[in-house]
Amino acid sequence: xxxxxxxxxxxxxxxxxxxxxxxxxxxxxxxxxxxxxxxxxxxxxxxxxxxxxxxxxxxxxxxxxxxxxxxxxxxxxxxxxxxxxxxxxxxxxxxxxxxxxxxxxxxxxxxxxxxxxxxxxxxxxxxxxxxxxxxxxxxxxxxxxxxxxxxxxxxxxxxxxxxxxxxxxxxxxxxxxxxxxxxxxxxxxxxxxxxxxxxxxxxxxxxxxxxxxxxxxxxxxxxxxxxxxxxxxxxxxxxxxxxxxxxxxxxxxxxxxxxxxxxxxxxxxxxxxxxxxxxxxxxxxxxxxxxxxxxxxxxxxxxxxxxxxxxxxxxxxxxxxxxxxxxxxxxxxxxxxxxxxxxxxxxxxxxxxxxxxxx
Ligand SMILES: Nc1nc2c(ncn2[C@@H]2O[C@H](COP(=O)(O)OP(=O)(O)OP(=O)(O)O)[C@@H](O)[C@H]2O)c(=O)[nH]1
Ligand SMILES: [Mg+2]
Numbered sequence: 001x002x003x004x005x006x007x008x009x010x011x012x013x014x015x016x017x018x019x020x021x022x023x024x025x026x027x028x029x030x031x032x033x034x035x036x037x038x039x040x041x042x043x044x045x046x047x048x049x050x051x052x053x054x055x056x057x058x059x060x061x062x063x064x065x066x067x068x069x070x071x072x073x074x075x076x077x078x079x080x081x082x083x084x085x086x087x088x089x090x091x092x093x094x095x096x097x098x099x100x101x102x103x104x105x106x107x108x109x110x111x112x113x114x115x116x117x118x119x120x121x122x123x124x125x126x127x128x129x130x131x132x133x134x135x136x137x138x139x140x141x142x143x144x145x146x147x148x149x150x151x152x153x154x155x156x157x158x159x160x161x162x163x164x165x166x167x168x169x170x171x172x173x174x175x176x177x178x179x180x181x182x183x184x185x186x187x188x189x190x191x192x193x194x195x196x197x198x199x200x201x202x203x204x205x206x207x208x209x210x211x212x213x214x215x216x217x218x219x220x221x222x223x224x225x226x227x228x229x230x231x232x233x234x235x236x237x238x239x240x241x242x243x244x245x246x247x248x249x250x251x252x253x254x255x256x257x258x259x260x261x262x263x264x265x266x267x268x269x270x271x272x273x274x275x276x277x278x279x280x281x282x283x284x285x286x287x288x289x290x291x292x293x294x295x296x297x298x299x300x301x302x303x304x305x306x307x308x309x310x311x312x313x314x315x316x317x318x319x320x321x322x323x324x325x326x327x328x329x330x331x332x333x334x335x336x337x338x339x340x341x342x343x344x345x346x347x348x349x350x351x352x353x354x355x356x357x358x359x
Contacts, residue, residue: 001042002292003068004202004271005093007131008102009114009123010074013206013236017102018071020236021264023243039071039092045272045279046265047290049322049352053281054288056326063289065279067268070096075130076114090134094194098275099201100267101127105216106208106235120205120218121225125174131196132171138193139164139171160189167195176201179227200274203231204267209238213257230270234263278351281322282306293349302349303357313359319343322352331356 006014022041044064054062072089093099103120104113115122143164146157163186167177176197177190190198203226207216212235218226242250242262254262272279276295280302281288293302299317303310320328320340328334349355 001066001068002098002271002275002277003070003096004098004100005070005072005096005199006100006102007072007075007093007127009104009127010076011112011114012074012102012104012123013106014074014102015071016236016240017204017206017234017264018069020239020243021069021267023240041069041071042066043069043264043268045268045290046261047279049281050288050290052326053283053322053354056329057283057288058285059283059288060285061287063287065290065292067271069100074114075127077126077130090131090196094196096199098271099196099199100204100271101201102204102206102236105205105211105233108208121222124203124222124225128174128176128197132174132176135177135193135195135197136168136171138195139167142193143168159185163189176227178229201226201229202267202270202274203229205231205233206236207233209235209257211235212238212259212263230274232263232266232270234266239263278349280349280351280353280355282356283325283354297349298345299343299347299349299355299357300345303355306357310357310359314345315358316345317343317347317358318356319347319349319353321350322354325354 006018008014018039018041021043044066047064050062050064053059070093072092075089101124103123104118105120107118115126143161146161146164149157150161163182167180167190170177170180177195178198178200182190203218205216205218212233216233218231218233238253238257239262242253243264245253250262254260272292277292278295279290279292281290283289291302291305293305299319300311300314303314303317318331318335318340320331320334324339325331325334328337328339331340334340
């Protein structure tokens, strides 16, 4: 399951955001391997296609894909050195696929800001410095371990040492790994290090309702500090409020704010985009379900999401775009009108494909 670790300074609204997210918590029983931990929440990925397809197939249940969010305590200067238990908290997000960094932009005299000043740029830089410091230790350890092996003259180790040195040089300039332009040989090495700064980052600007209504946006200078990443602007308090409201009430609140969907939905969708993921679907009487695959994946690889053996056992699949299936009205009619296709192992799965895998 896709997982996203929430980081940020203390008191910026991380737990408020997390609480709002987990209010959307789905029936965990559909995900038997999820650890039940108060700081880990499994959240359904909003997908209106599921309801439409479920109606068409008369499905007994709907299973959306899910994202796991991990809430950790606020990071402060020195977190990487163990200040404020930072080290322990950072370890909780080492395995996450991405990071959501909550940045405070709302003003509120009653809520202390650790630096007594609302300054998103500086906040981003402080967190970045802490993540870099934590990674620095990892990279230095690997460099040392490799140095001992280097005597054997192994080419792979040599390549790795060069890469590690490049990462260190960039750390000196406060540049996180996700901003580096690395090649296809280098990224797999980076992956073995589980670095915090190699994870793609979504910035979540926690604004007041007023700021959201007025269309608050990061300045060009702030955008530059963030580097290539996704961002969303939301009010964590407002998101918590509407996550507790009934649907009609929620729609009313949203339209009053001039929004078409909630900031949380926006965040989840950004996560998919950031990580280059697509959703494909299966539908039948038992269930209509969404699955996640990397963009550009061949269908056997994508079908691993359904069952790990499917990649090996895959023979062929029937595939139809979900809208075509709805237009046709049934699987059989889509086959007749030619929108449903029989594909082999070389088919690249597309967003919104409805599939039936033959093994
Ligand atoms: N005015 C305002 N207050 C907010 C907003 N979001 C969070 N807060 C308040 O800020 C305080 C801290 O919020 P938390 O969500 O606990 O912050 P946190 O980032 O999890 O803090 P730590 O866990 O200590 O690092 C709470 O009193 C929240 O009610 C917001 O959008 N507007
Ligand atoms: Mg918290």
